[in-house]
Amino acid sequence: MKTSSDTLIQVTDLHFARSGRPIFAGIDINVRRGAITAIMGPSGTGKTTLLKLIGGQLHPAKGSILIDGENVHRLSRRRLYRLRRRMSLLFQSGALLTDISVFDNVAFPLREHTDLPESLIRDLVLTKLEAVGLRGAAKLMPAELSGGMARRVALARAIALDPEFIMYDEPFAGQDPISMGVVLELIRKLNKSLGLTSIIVSHDIKETSAIADYIYLLADGKVVEEGAPAELTASASPWSKQFMQGLPDGPVPFHYPAPSLEEDLLHVTN
Amino acid sequence: MSLIKQLSALMQHLGQGGLNFFQRLGRGHLLLLQLLTGLLPSLLRPRLIIYQIYMVGVLSLIIIIVSGLFVGMVLALQGYNTLVDFGAEESLGTVVALTLVRELGPVVAALLFAGRAGSALTAEIGLMKATEQLSAMEMMAVDPIRRVLLPRFIAGFISLPMLAVIFSAMGVLGGYFIGVGLLGVDEGAYWSQMQGKVEFGHDIVNGIIKSVAFAFVAVWIAIFEGYDAQPTSEGVSRATTRTVVHTSLAVLGLDFILTALMFGD
Amino acid sequence: MVNSRTIEVWVGIFITIAAMALFILAMRVSNLSLSGEADGFQVTASFNNISGLKVRSAVTIAGVRIGRVTAIDYDPQDFSALVTMEIEGRYDQLPSDSSASVLTAGLLGEKYIGIQPGGADENLVQGSKITLTQSAIVLEQLISQFIFSKGSAQ
Numbered sequence: 001m002k003t004s005s006d007t008l009i010q011v012t013d014l015h016f017a018r019s020g021r022p023i024f025a026g027i028d029i030n031v032r033r034g035a036i037t038a039i040m041g042p043s044g045t046g047k048t049t050l051l052k053l054i055g056g057q058l059h060p061a062k063g064s065i066l067i068d069g070e071n072v073h074r075l076s077r078r079r080l081y082r083l084r085r086r087m088s089l090l091f092q093s094g095a096l097l098t099d100i101s102v103f104d105n106v107a108f109p110l111r112e113h114t115d116l117p118e119s120l121i122r123d124l125v126l127t128k129l130e131a132v133g134l135r136g137a138a139k140l141m142p143a144e145l146s147g148g149m150a151r152r153v154a155l156a157r158a159i160a161l162d163p164e165f166i167m168y169d170e171p172f173a174g175q176d177p178i179s180m181g182v183v184l185e186l187i188r189k190l191n192k193s194l195g196l197t198s199i200i201v202s203h204d205i206k207e208t209s210a211i212a213d214y215i216y217l218l219a220d221g222k223v224v225e226e227g228a229p230a231e232l233t234a235s236a237s238p239w240s241k242q243f244m245q246g247l248p249d250g251p252v253p254f255h256y257p258a259p260s261l262e263e264d265l266l267h268v269t270n
Numbered sequence: 271m272s273l274i275k276q277l278s279a280l281m282q283h284l285g286q287g288g289l290n291f292f293q294r295l296g297r298g299h300l301l302l303l304q305l306l307t308g309l310l311p312s313l314l315r316p317r318l319i320i321y322q323i324y325m326v327g328v329l330s331l332i333i334i335i336v337s338g339l340f341v342g343m344v345l346a347l348q349g350y351n352t353l354v355d356f357g358a359e360e361s362l363g364t365v366v367a368l369t370l371v372r373e374l375g376p377v378v379a380a381l382l383f384a385g386r387a388g389s390a391l392t393a394e395i396g397l398m399k400a401t402e403q404l405s406a407m408e409m410m411a412v413d414p415i416r417r418v419l420l421p422r423f424i425a426g427f428i429s430l431p432m433l434a435v436i437f438s439a440m441g442v443l444g445g446y447f448i449g450v451g452l453l454g455v456d457e458g459a460y461w462s463q464m465q466g467k468v469e470f471g472h473d474i475v476n477g478i479i480k481s482v483a484f485a486f487v488a489v490w491i492a493i494f495e496g497y498d499a500q501p502t503s504e505g506v507s508r509a510t511t512r513t514v515v516h517t518s519l520a521v522l523g524l525d526f527i528l529t530a531l532m533f534g535d
Numbered sequence: 536m537v538n539s540r541t542i543e544v545w546v547g548i549f550i551t552i553a554a555m556a557l558f559i560l561a562m563r564v565s566n567l568s569l570s571g572e573a574d575g576f577q578v579t580a581s582f583n584n585i586s587g588l589k590v591r592s593a594v595t596i597a598g599v600r601i602g603r604v605t606a607i608d609y610d611p612q613d614f615s616a617l618v619t620m621e622i623e624g625r626y627d628q629l630p631s632d633s634s635a636s637v638l639t640a641g642l643l644g645e646k647y648i649g650i651q652p653g654g655a656d657e658n659l660v661q662g663s664k665i666t667l668t669q670s671a672i673v674l675e676q677l678i679s680q681f682i683f684s685k686g687s688a689q
Contacts, residue, residue: 055408091402097398097406112417113411161410320546321539442559466566
């Protein structure tokens with residue numbers, strides 16, 4: 001499976017540090033074409049950073065990311081932008097453009113990258129909005145949407161250009177149970193009907209295990225476990241036990257690294 | 271001992287400040303380079319530029335017209351009081367026009383522009399950055415420098431010289447209302463003295479060159495501060511303040527240099 | 536959100552206002568002559584004393600401005616000031632024996648050059664030199680002359 005042609009994204013020995021603090025210390029990840037790959041881990045393990053690295057917005061200190069055999073960080077600006085047209089990133093906040101309406105937001109990538117006539121753009125946009133159940137909200141401004149709706153609009157925008165793969169940044173975080181179910185169903189449907197490759201970054205175990213084909217567990221800048229959801233749940237390793245069952249303390253410490261409490265309390269600042 | 275410690279802390283602080291300054295200077299010029307290389311493709315999308323001319327130019331029109339009128343009126347009042355002592359109140363038109371066209375028009379228009387349009391540009395771009403809109407555009411394979419920054423850069427660069435010319439013209443009219451209408455300066459003398467002394471190629475063209483230079487600096491600072499802002503609400507508010515302060519200082523300093531070069535014979 | 540047609544109309548109005556303002560500055564404030572100074576011609580004149588005349592001072596004839604001083608140089612050979620002036624092209628009917636003097640506007644006003652036309656048939660052309668000149672009247676000299684002449688008369 002390692003280098004066969006059904007691998008779309010291949011991350012090899014990735015190192016990355018932000019302001020001196022190492023975030024990744026050599027991780028390897030393979031994303032299979034047409035599958036839903038989940039990257040899970042506690043907060044602060046740099047899951048969003050990984051997506052930005054894949055999108056070419058950040059540069060690794062060491063290691064490489066190949067998409068369809070092309071090294072993302074060796075591409076010229078023009079080729080990188082061409083590659084980005086084949087991918088979509090669904091931001092946690094939705095990141096809608098606040099000065100234009102929902103309709104124009106979804107139409108934005110179409111207008112920027114194609115010369116389609118306005119009537120065709122209208123049809124496409126309404127189809128995409130219909131898919132996320134928000135055709136009725138086309139005239140609203142982003143400020144008038146709830147957080148869950150904004151993320152669904154962002155999803156409609158992400159699929160506007162029919163990308164090859166979508167990266168979802170915490171798609172379930174902060175959603176009420178109903179819209180959580182809607183998003184879950186959408187991701188599954190997009191994956192099955194359009195054959196989209198999906199990468200989900202999340203810490204919601206239940207939802208993610210329900211749809212993911214393969215899960216990578218990140219901690220301390222390394223991949224500590226990988227496998228199908230069932231394998232991970234059954235795994236005896238302390239990492240997956242702690243994370244999959246949600247135990248407060250374990251290999252992943254509850255505390256952010258700090259001197260001991262006694263030392264801190266007794267320490268008098270001068 | 272503690273003095274040495276404090277001194278070394280001070281040195282470290284100064285060194286850090288200096289490093290930050292040069293780093294920002296470098297980033298500012300890199301951004302300028304990126305803006306200039308994207309200039310031609312951006313000109314092919316006039317719609318975006320027209321929208322931004324509306325945002326930075328048209329919306330600044332009222333404040334420019336009103337301030338221009340008032341500044342011209344004040345100049346006429348003050349100038350008249352001084353000139354009348356020498357029996358030279360006929361020269362009022364010259365005084366008002368030369369002051370406006372050479373100095374106050376370009377400078378005050380640029381300062382008002384920094385407060386009205388520059389701060390808005392910084393806040394808008396900074397907020398787009400803070401809410402990940404710029405990042406989202408980048409991921410949609412749309413270059414935010416060309417799609418967001420450049421139309422604003424071009425629009426500001428076009429708008430400010432026009433606003434400065436409007437400011438000067440309104441000031442001359444304001445001076446006319448006060449000088450001729452209220453203080454009784456002869457109408458013919460007001461205009462003819464002005465026409466005798468103000469030279470298009472020298473005074474007016476140099477005034478316009480000044481405002482073009484100010485426009486470049488003001489828009490560059492505003493856009494850089496927005497694009498370089500810390501993506502938090504505090505960072506954006508600080509960037510907005512910096513835009514107004516830095517633009518004002520840069521405009522006044524540049525004005526001195528340009529005046530010395532143009533009128534310093 | 537203002538619709539795009541309104542925006543275009545407003546930008547059009549803005550540009551029109553700016554064009555009108557520029558027109559006011561050009562025509563009403565500075566009296567820009569469209570014939571321009573491009574087709575002007577240059578003549579020179581030497582003066583013993585130009586005290587206070589500056590580059591860009593006016594050159595007039597019968598009180599009408601016909602050009603400007605473009606350069607002032609010191610001529611070390613005869614210790615005089617060499618003034619170059621640019622006359623607008625439409626005033627090319629000036630007799631070659633015209634004289635030039637440095638005059639003062641009002642008692643304390645600006646210095647300017649006044650030209651008194653002569654009677655020759657030929658006209659001044661590019662590069663001509665005005666030979667008949669009268670220097671600036673220096674107020675201090677005038678006063679001291681007046682005082683000394685009073686003194687010697689007594």
